Structures are given as structure tokens and as C-alpha cells.
Amino acid sequence: GDSVTQMEGPVTLSEEAFLTINCTYTATGYPSLFWYVQYPGEGLQLLLKATKADDKGSNKGFEATYRKETTSFHLEKGSVQVSDSAVYFCALKKAAGNKLTFGGGTRVLVKP
């Protein structure tokens, strides 16, 4: 079946450091890919998405590129802030359905 694997955390960074969270997927066909962010005590919010190969999703300084050849969707940000401390989830959705398949989540802690 479909699956998403992302790097385990926690990832601890200093402010203004570069952030990368790796995400790879296994799925048939051409899924859409998503990054969701969960701030402490809150629900999930969509951070960015890409719906086809080579698409780049971007939002709030975060970027991720849909790489079909490596089945990856790594999340990057060039200069993190304390307010980026959260749990990040990579997810996929098949074109034929609404179900999201999530990775295990990566907790990011940014220190001043």
C-alpha cells in the first residue's frame, strides 16, 4: 500500500539556520504531495503542496519540490525562526480519492 517516510526528530536548530526535512513516498500512479504543520496545541495546517512531478510548492519561506524520479518531497527553509518550531508532516493523496496518507511527523525546535 501507499506509505510516506520522513526523518525522525526532534530536529534542533539555532535561529537563522537552514532546515531540511526529508520525505520519501511509495505509491502507485501520480499522487499529490503535501506538507502540513502542527503548532503546539493546534490542529494541522496546510503549509504547501505540489500536484505533479517537478512542481515546487512554497509558502512562508518553505519550499519543496516533487521529485518523481527519487519519489521525494523534501522540505527546506533557508533561515528558520523561533516561530517555526512545530511538528511537520509529509503526506500524499491519490488522484482517485480524498484520503491523506501521512508520515510519522518531524518535530522541529528552533532556539534563539
Next chain:
Amino acid sequence: EAQVTQNPRYLITVTGKKLTVTCSQNMNHEYMSWYRQDPGLGLRQIYYSMNVEVTDKGDVPEGYKVSRKEKRNFPLILESPSPNQTSLYFCASSRGDRGRNEQYFGPGTRLTVT
């Protein structure tokens, strides 16, 4: 404001005492879903509904029931809760046409079963 609401936000209960977690959305979405979040496992789908009176099992449906009598509401029912259902639960909704639509999540319900 477009939103998904859940109640209660926090609940502590005992084994076997029936409970219901409510979920409501104000976006006229056809699709609604319940997930549970457990450490290291991400979110796993419990049940989903494509529209009123149409529900189906997700990946981890055992011990749960749902109903969809109205488009805006999708309650999650635990008839006889057990400690392994201690978890963080999220309701989500989206438009019914498939594939690329964003899912909107509620704030979560943290359930503890003792």
C-alpha cells in the same frame, strides 16, 4: 470564518463508558474524515464520509463508529472505549471532488481512557 470545530477538546474517561466526539464544518464540504494521531505513527484514518449517509472504514476503524445524518456534522462514537484508544483525534473536511483539494483540520480532541 471557515472552520472545522470539535468538541470536547479534552476528555478523560473510563474503560467501557460510551462517548461521542462531535465534529462540525461550515464550508459545505462533502467529504469528512476522522484521524487519530499517535507518536511516531503520524495520522491514521479511522473513518470517512463522502456525503450524507455515505460512510466507509479507513485504516484503523476497530472500536469506532460514525454517522453522517447532516452534511455539516460527522460525530465519532466510541461505544466501549479502551485504553488503547487513548490518542489525539482530528476531524477533517474537504470538497468532494477528488485528488488535489486541501483538507481542513479541526483543533483536535485529546482523549484519555483509564
